[in-house]
Amino acid sequence: MTNNDEDTEEEDQQKSDRKRKKLKEQFLDEAYKKAELLKKTHLEIKKEQKLVKKPFIKLGIIAIIIAIIGLALINYIPWMYIKYDSDNGTIEEYFSYRDFNNNDIENDNIKSLFESTCNNCSNNSKTYIGLTINDFTGSQRTIFNSLIVLALLGLIFTGFIIIDRFKNFSEETVNTIHSIFIASTIFIDLIVFLSTIKFLGAHLLMQLNRPFIEVLGINNINLFFFTPYIFFTSSLFLAIMGLMLIKANFNKAVQNLESDKSRKSHSIYGYRSNL
Numbered sequence: 001m002t003n004n005d006e007d008t009e010e011e012d013q014q015k016s017d018r019k020r021k022k023l024k025e026q027f028l029d030e031a032y033k034k035a036e037l038l039k040k041t042h043l044e045i046k047k048e049q050k051l052v053k054k055p056f057i058k059l060g061i062i063a064i065i066i067a068i069i070g071l072a073l074i075n076y077i078p079w080m081y082i083k084y085d086s087d088n089g090t091i092e093e094y095f096s097y098r099d100f101n102n103n104d105i106e107n108d109n110i111k112s113l114f115e116s117t118c119n120n121c122s123n124n125s126k127t128y129i130g131l132t133i134n135d136f137t138g139s140q141r142t143i144f145n146s147l148i149v150l151a152l153l154g155l156i157f158t159g160f161i162i163i164d165r166f167k168n169f170s171e172e173t174v175n176t177i178h179s180i181f182i183a184s185t186i187f188i189d190l191i192v193f194l195s196t197i198k199f200l201g202a203h204l205l206m207q208l209n210r211p212f213i214e215v216l217g218i219n220n221i222n223l224f225f226f227t228p229y230i231f232f233t234s235s236l237f238l239a240i241m242g243l244m245l246i247k248a249n250f251n252k253a254v255q256n257l258e259s260d261k262s263r264k265s266h267s268i269y270g271y272r273s274n275l
């Protein structure tokens with residue numbers, strides 16, 4: 001082999017080395033640019049997330065408004081309406097909770113519905129509609145206390161949401177507090193529901209005991225419990241809505257968990273691909 005051939009081979013080897021080195025540098029440069037672009041994209045996404053304001057959850061304010069309306073209903077809506085025929089004609093009266101609380105029911109016939117005037121009757125026949133005056137006063141007290149607690153919960157939750165605007169708690173923390181608040185309101189709704197359901201049963205007992213009631217001189221009796229029925233219906237409705245909100249929060253938490261797992265697996269796959 002001549003010197004010229006050796007020089008040619010050496011030059012070809014050098015060119016091949018330079019070409020490989022250049023390709024390697026290009027590959028590293030492209031990988032670096034991709035990494036920088038990915039990093040820049042993540043920073044922009046985080047920046048956009050910080051700029052987006054969290055929605056102001058108004059459930060606390062709604063709870064306070066519901067509590068205020070409920071307190072007004074207790075004071076200004078009649079608790080019982082009664083109409084019946086007697087020897088003195090048709091009697092029609094409305095009673096507020098104060099009438100029961102102060103025992104201001106003067107009509108003996110109406111009193112006999114709650115406290116039997118029969119002296120020789122057994123303890124099981126003291127009331128003809130399954131209600132006593134204490135049921136009215138006790139239910140009013142239970143509903144009143146429940147509404148006060150609901151208003152306080154709404155105030156606390158609203159305060160938390162306001163603090164969250166400045167502290168920027170994590171989404172998991174907000175959802176947890178949100179769910180606890182809803183669960184607490186459902187518990188309050190159930191208390192109100194159970195304290196008013198007895199008024200529905202009074203109609204059934206009234207029909208069963210109608211012969212005994214007619215003996216008292218009360219004919220064609222009609223009863224309607226305004227405030228108990230309002231709270232019975234509203235507490236049932238709010239409890240159902242609360243369960244739906246808890247279910248929505250649970251589904252959202254599951255979706256966030258699955259999304260986090262997907263992002264982590266995608267990041268690991270992308271990192272390995274770059275390698």
